[in-house]
Amino acid sequence: MPKLKWTGCEDIDATALVVGPRIRKLRESRGLTLRELANRVDISKNTILRLEQGLPVAEPILNKICNALQTIPPNLMVSEESWSLPYRVHRNEQSQWRTAFRRAKAPATLKDFEVVEPESERLRIGKLGFATGFLQTFDCQIQRGKLQSAIVELYGDQEKSGYRHSGEEFIYCLQGKLKFTISSHTLILNPGEAVTFWSRYRHRYESDLPLDAAEPTRFLMVWIEEEEESIATMRDDECEIDHPLPEAKSFNN
Numbered sequence: 542m543p544k545l546k547w548t549g550c551e552d553i554d555a556t557a558l559v560v561g562p563r564i565r566k567l568r569e570s571r572g573l574t575l576r577e578l579a580n581r582v583d584i585s586k587n588t589i590l591r592l593e594q595g596l597p598v599a600e601p602i603l604n605k606i607c608n609a610l611q612t613i614p615p616n617l618m619v620s621e622e623s624w625s626l627p628y629r630v631h632r633n634e635q636s637q638w639r640t641a642f643r644r645a646k647a648p649a650t651l652k653d654f655e656v657v658e659p660e661s662e663r664l665r666i667g668k669l670g671f672a673t674g675f676l677q678t679f680d681c682q683i684q685r686g687k688l689q690s691a692i693v694e695l696y697g698d699q700e701k702s703g704y705r706h707s708g709e710e711f712i713y714c715l716q717g718k719l720k721f722t723i724s725s726h727t728l729i730l731n732p733g734e735a736v737t738f739w740s741r742y743r744h745r746y747e748s749d750l751p752l753d754a755a756e757p758t759r760f761l762m763v764w765i766e767e768e769e770e771s772i773a774t775m776r777d778d779e780c781e782i783d784h785p786l787p788e789a790k791s792f793n794n
Contacts, residue, residue: 548614578610693746704743718750723743
């Protein structure tokens with residue numbers, strides 16, 4: 542049986558001993574039991590327990606668990622010293638672009654959260670239709686902190702129906718033309734324009750530029766996590782009808 546590997550990790554056994562307990566703390570801070578998290582990502586609770594005990598799991602499973610907990614693996618792989626500080630600094634040399642929105646038709650060699658540099662390679666992959674977006678996270682999330690941020694680079698239409706999770710989100714268009722959809726509302730954001738929204742409503746990000754455009758669409762994404770809500774923990778296939786935005790007069794009630 543081949544040895545398990547995690548992208549950007551040289552010693553998976555040592556890294557799992559660090560990541561596992563941090564996964565447990567994140568799950569507990571969101572008030573989720575092992576079974577609730579397992580149901581959310583459609584895996585056995587014993588698999589999550591194995592990870593929380595510091596034992597490696599397959600990378601696709603790790604990515605699914607992190608996604609359900611509103612984080613990414615690199616944020617959990619920092620040193621104990623960095624994890625314990627009351628602040629975290631992101632330096633230019635730490636910046637890495639990773640595959641964020643991989644299409645189903647993409648070749649098996651292109652994996653989720655795989656580092657893809659330089660920009661010319663992302664342009665090639667995006668224009669071939671293998672991925673609709675890449676993510677550059679800022680590795681400066683503090684322990685027990687709720688604030689997270691990233692730069693997102695988009696190519697074409699989004700393949701998935703959208704995303705929904707607990708919390709509040711802010712996005713700011715940096716370049717190109719951003720097509721943002723929340724429930725049944727669609728907005729076009731130009732550079733310098735921004736929107737803030739409740740993440741509990743299904744939302745999606747797409748580039749409103751053609752694939753042969755000279756540059757991709759990029760935007761800054763900042764989000765704050767809150768306690769889980771029932772709508773945010775439901776799998777898409779459990780939602781027969783997507784929850785629409787309420788009328789403006791009752792939106793703040």
